[in-house]
Amino acid sequence: MHAPIVFVTDFGADDTYAAALAAACWRVDPGLTALAGMHGVPPGDVLAGAYHVKAIAQALPPGAVICAVVDPGVGSERRAIAVEAGGLRCVAPDNGLASYLWAESDPRQRRCVALRTPPEASATFHGRDVFAPAAARLATGHSLDDLGDPIDAPPRLCEDAFATTAKDQTELAGAVCAVDHFGNAITTVRAADLHGRAVAAVEWPGGATTTSVRTYQEIAHGLAVLTGSAGHLEIAARGRAAAAIGGPQPHDPVRLRLQP
């Protein structure tokens, strides 16, 4: 049985690009039918893509393959890689898409190879011609070593992906890494970054909240902070987008004050 493949791209679902990834897998093996995808990463937004790679990784069974393509540098000299980390495999351009997957996995059980680009690949569509075929080969039983040579340096990481601690560990500084379909503003601050301490306040340009909740249903009015399903803190309103009532915008910085 083949390993499942999930695509994470900024292609949108309204073009042929997303469907072409499935088609390219079927060129390798038409039996590859455990395929799913999210194609709504904002165009060129590598940080949002990295978050979504992490979020889908948490739902996947061991051995699954993520094919991540947010690739404004297609056709240029940027490297293409395949990563093994956290029990999963991920192919992607080497631009930070694997940031969370790499940084949050056991250093003794992760590795990275550089993919070979076939000379006949289109200059504008490596998703179809490089990444999907590589994902298909992994899903059908090939190992990372069949796809390319190990690289010494780790993959590139997004600078902004990880919240920083300041003021004697009572403050955390991060950013909004993704805004979901419901308008919840997901931040780079993870529940684990709190080390068990409670949130006193979250601030962003032009707004703040001191309300913490466990579920969306508990939000009586205004904005609140809660831990989303991938373990990141998010700013949410009830029944509408956080930004509609003063919540943060994509990529806005956020600052958390923790209770002592």
Add this chain to the structure above:
Amino acid sequence: MHAPIVFVTDFGADDTYAAALAAACWRVDPGLTALAGMHGVPPGDVLAGAYHVKAIAQALPPGAVICAVVDPGVGSERRAIAVEAGGLRCVAPDNGLASYLWAESDPRQRRCVALRTPPEASATFHGRDVFAPAAARLATGHSLDDLGDPIDAPPRLCEDAFATTAKDQTELAGAVCAVDHFGNAITTVRAADLHGRAVAAVEWPGGATTTSVRTYQEIAHGLAVLTGSAGHLEIAARGRAAAAIGGPQPHDPVRLRLQP
């Protein structure tokens, strides 16, 4: 061979949420590959969700599983259920999503169990942690009884899902339950509710039509009423959204006068 699973949600397709449902099924069994989904129910709109559950049910083969997640009350005390009706199975929060599926099926061949929620389920994402795994178990051969205990009361039904008859059966009162991609305003009035009588007029706040047609192509100009592919009456324009030329909005009430 596994039963097909179709997801009906308000997750949108641009987040990882929809793809995570497939991933969660693959955690149960990576051989579950007959998966499809529609994720465009307006956020929190249970009536629209109920209509789409019905519409997809009409296309599915017997034994298929619908995993419906429009769940503003996630993490609260609302019940999670699995329903068997009309030869299909459906897992959903108990908030009315199964209204049509339940009410339109043979009372002797339908039943309902309450799903158990695993203690480790995320407070904000029961789609991934409760509903998709339950759907996957049904699709791989488990019965409703393996998922939970039978409940005596029927599932909750949407109050607005069923048109009412008035004035000596010459009038029907309903509402717009969904507006499709082409802008056709689908109502809660079903062709079967007419009992063979023809429509004399349809009225809604600010507009009306007396034109009935069989196909979109027959609409010469203005608005017309026709029976859509799921058996519900809809208000349509030709080549554009009904609302663009005065047709009803989502959730608008509609009133039908029948020919004597």
Add this chain to the structure above:
Amino acid sequence: MHAPIVFVTDFGADDTYAAALAAACWRVDPGLTALAGMHGVPPGDVLAGAYHVKAIAQALPPGAVICAVVDPGVGSERRAIAVEAGGLRCVAPDNGLASYLWAESDPRQRRCVALRTPPEASATFHGRDVFAPAAARLATGHSLDDLGDPIDAPPRLCEDAFATTAKDQTELAGAVCAVDHFGNAITTVRAADLHGRAVAAVEWPGGATTTSVRTYQEIAHGLAVLTGSAGHLEIAARGRAAAAIGGPQPHDPVRLRLQP
């Protein structure tokens, strides 16, 4: 093993219509699991649909099936067809959706049959009741001849699908056939139409460019022309939609001057 099926429609992904195509295939055979789709053809835009049929055809393995449904004439007298061309099969209304697939394939290895419409088919949804079942039968091993009778005339072609040559072969006249998710304006002019000559300039109503590039990354500023992944010339900007800085709109005419 079954042949893959890809849907190309204008249904959008937010309705049940797209998912119903998969469901209808599973009525024929629930083992049909190599399914993908793009449902973002602008409503009723047959020329854009024809381009997307071509684009996905280039990614598919031999024997695959395309189920194309952009069908404003559903329920009227327009013919339904199945085409074999370029090693693929395609079912579609006979309105020009197969234009590129037919015209660009070897005349000795292409043919066309008229599909039979089952009497119980809905008047408004032949995708579910005619085209998807026909695609499913092809994918499970049936031949074109099992679906209908050969027709003598070729399928209808889109008039605007093919660029024309003028002025001693130094000018090409075409049009924008599709605008992709990134805002690149894809034209009906194919790289092959240049017969090896370089582009001197591209003009459209209100704008022009003399810059040719090979990758999006090479665009320093303004608009440029490059060959997209399906072999058509496109007008692109870097990091935003071409139309946002004066590029052509959908269906705008374009004129290419070639270098001598």
